Amino acid sequence: MRFDRRGVALLATLSLLACAPADDRPAHADNPPGVADYRPGAAGIGDPDFPKDGNGGYDVSHYDLAVDYTPKTKQLAGQTTIEAAATQDLSSFNLDLAGYTVRQVTVNNAEATFKRAGDELTVTPAKPLGDRSRFTVKVDYAGQPEAAQDNENLGTYGFIPTPDGAFVASEPNGSKTWFPNNDHPADKATFDFAITVPAGLTALANGELQGQPTTAEGKTTYRWRELHPMATYLATATLGKFDLRQGQTPGGIPEVAAVDPKFKNGLDKLYKVSGEVTDYWSTVFGPYPFSSTGGIVDDYAAGYALENQTKPLYGGFEPDEVIMAHELAHQWFGDSLTIKRWKDLWLNEGFATYAEWLWQEHKGTKTADAIFNEFHARPASDPIWAYPPGRAKPTDLFNASVYTRGGMTLHALRKEIGDETFFRLLKTWTAEHRYGHVTTEEFIDLAEQLSGKNLRTLFDAWLFQPHRPA
Numbered sequence: 040m041r042f043d044r045r046g047v048a049l050l051a052t053l054s055l056l057a058c059a060p061a062d063d064r065p066a067h068a069d070n071p072p073g074v075a076d077y078r079p080g081a082a083g084i085g086d087p088d089f090p091k092d093g094n095g096g097y098d099v100s101h102y103d104l105a106v107d108y109t110p111k112t113k114q115l116a117g118q119t120t121i122e123a124a125a126t127q128d129l130s131s132f133n134l135d136l137a138g139y140t141v142r143q144v145t146v147n148n149a150e151a152t153f154k155r156a157g158d159e160l161t162v163t164p165a166k167p168l169g170d171r172s173r174f175t176v177k178v179d180y181a182g183q184p185e186a187a188q189d190n191e192n193l194g195t196y197g198f199i200p201t202p203d204g205a206f207v208a209s210e211p212n213g214s215k216t217w218f219p220n221n222d223h224p225a226d227k228a229t230f231d232f233a234i235t236v237p238a239g240l241t242a243l244a245n246g247e248l249q250g251q252p253t254t255a256e257g258k259t260t261y262r263w264r265e266l267h268p269m270a271t272y273l274a275t276a277t278l279g280k281f282d283l284r285q286g287q288t289p290g291g292i293p294e295v296a297a298v299d300p301k302f303k304n305g306l307d308k309l310y311k312v313s314g315e316v317t318d319y320w321s322t323v324f325g326p327y328p329f330s331s332t333g334g335i336v337d338d339y340a341a342g343y344a345l346e347n348q349t350k351p352l353y354g355g356f357e358p359d360e361v362i363m364a365h366e367l368a369h370q371w372f373g374d375s376l377t378i379k380r381w382k383d384l385w386l387n388e389g390f391a392t393y394a395e396w397l398w399q400e401h402k403g404t405k406t407a408d409a410i411f412n413e414f415h416a417r418p419a420s421d422p423i424w425a426y427p428p429g430r431a432k433p434t435d436l437f438n439a440s441v442y443t444r445g446g447m448t449l450h451a452l453r454k455e456i457g458d459e460t461f462f463r464l465l466k467t468w469t470a471e472h473r474y475g476h477v478t479t480e481e482f483i484d485l486a487e488q489l490s491g492k493n494l495r496t497l498f499d500a501w502l503f504q505p506h507r508p509a
């Protein structure tokens with residue numbers, strides 16, 4: 040989905056202007072412009088580092104996910120409805136899906152044919168789809184989820200079964216382990232969730248709960264809605280036994296905190312600190328982008344956390360203030376402003392790491408400058424100097440340099456342009472690209488524009504050189 044600067048969806052407007060319904064003429068590659076030229080959508084969205092992630096030829100505006108999961112048997116039955124618009128004349132298109140048996144696919148309510156190859160599901164609609172036409176895809180699937188594996192820094196991610204439910208954390212490309220989708224951050228969409236679990240369990244997803252959960256035949260369905268565009272990796276359906284606390288932050292933002300009973304003594308702290316951090320970041324980064332905030336602590340010992348939109352997820356530990364500050368800073372940097380290509384990941388992790396330092400400065404524990412100096416004093420042989428954070432490597436995306444040296448880049452910038460311009464830059468950055476997509480080049484350009492300085496040397500040394508900056 041594409042949004043303009045004020046966050047207004049452009050799709051509605053586009054589909055009015057787009058007067059090209061699917062026509063029935065055969066495809067000819069040498070057709071004159073304006074005449075249908077049906078061909079398959081690409082198997083990847085065009086991220087050279089992740090050639091099969093996402094897909095080409097269409098743009099999703101909305102996912103409607105129905106997921107029924109039974110922890111005892113580990114069986115998941117799902118129906119995903121996708122609202123999309125073609126970006127070329129399409130004879131077929133792909134979705135990303137890992138595992139499961141696909142039972143049926145329809146396009147615009149007509150049965151479609153499909154085939155599977157690896158994590159690609161290729162759908163051939165009964166009638167080809169004209170460029171810019173809107174269409175609806177429904178996929179029925181079922182099976183036992185298989186989580187994804189990252190050998191470098193993350194371990195297991197995606198839909199991860201736990202003894203009482205599931206822990207769902209999908210960055211960078213694990214959402215295909217639980218629903219068919221266009222699995223790349225370059226295509227954001229709004230989401231509706233209907234998650235069905237055995238009665239007595241709680242299902243948590245992004246956004247806000249829609250009405251009271253309904254129970255029938257021993258199963259309860261929770262309906263959640265995220266009405267702001269969201270990258271697929273930020274979607275969650277974390278479920279199991281949970282204790283909840285709901286209300287509003289002191290600043291008036293609706294809030295939901297949930298903890299596995301094992302962590303029930305931490306519920307009030309999770310609730311209170313998440314609210315305080317959300318309110319504070321709203322004064323530093325600009326207005327909170329979403330309709331609610333909060334957090335989830337589950338008993339799966341991931342040892343890490345993920346910034347799932349509106350509800351960061353902490354895996355198997357009681358988060359301290361600093362990690363909550365990190366995950367909630369991602370609501371601006373990563374979730375509202377989303378990268379187009381994974382190589383720009385420092386725009387997420389460097390900013391969230393710098394937010395950890397800003398939080399400590401705010402609390403009077405340590406200044407960002409003192410933290411910067413400690414890291415800068417690391418010997419020239421330290422691995423963070425060999426890895427330039429401005430170009431995250433596909434085989435080692437979440438390297439410590441992307442976090443720490445990314446954060447140092449922002450501090451070096453702050454020293455160069457001064458506090459007034461630096462904090463104005465952060466707010467301008469989040470305002471100009473709210474709900475949209477960003478690149479490193481755009482950040483450098485804005486920093487130069489607001490400061491009136493040439494900053495190429497600074498950014499080059501901090502982001503792109505394989506050695507320690509002076």
Ligand code: TRP
Nearest residue numbers: 196208209210211343344345346
């Ligand atoms: N983005 C997470 C962070 O806050 C780290 C992360 C990446 C992650 N992929 C994940 C966490 C998958 C959980 C699952 O730094």
Ligand code: ZN
Nearest residue numbers: 365369388391
């Ligand atoms: Zn992070």
